[in-house]
Amino acid sequence: MPRDHRSRCSIARTLDLFGDRWTLLIVRDLMWHGKHHFSALQASEEHVPTNILSDRLRLLIDLGLVRKEPYQERPVRYRYDLTTQGRSLEPVLLGLMSWGHANLGGGRFDPATGHSTPPA
Incomplete structure (x- = not known):
């Protein structure tokens, strides 16, 4: 998970990943609200815009915090789950x-x- 950071401060580095208004809400929904499909995540009370939801899920997957597995072939649909690191x-x-x-x-x-x- 090598990334360029603006600072050596752990708080600043963490905020670079989670300091926006959506990412921790997506983690919350995956962790506690049983929302594991894109449409369910998008329908959350806060109504994450679809382009931002896609971007944040991709980031969380790249960081190893979320895993994405297909559950339907046509059309392809995915289930999202937190990894052990995400649950941490x-x-x-x-x-x-x-x-x-x-x-x-x-x-x-x-x-x-x-x-x-x-x-x-």
Whole structure:
């Protein structure tokens, strides 16, 4: 996974990969929301534009975080799954979710209790 980086800082390097508004949401959907097909990922609440979704999935595959396997031949359709390395992002997502829940007025899921919260 050699890449050119703008900095030697680990935070800057990580943000180069995950600092956009879509990539971690795609990982979230693959990890927790059972969305494994392009159409399901595109239909997420945030409505990732198809060109960006294609680009981010390609990046995640190239980085070894997602694997792509065909499940239908004609037309060819693919299933996307996180690899072990992709699943290793779970503590990062839980940390972001916990911070957001505590500091940005809650959310759909309370990571402290492990329960969904009722809609406001």
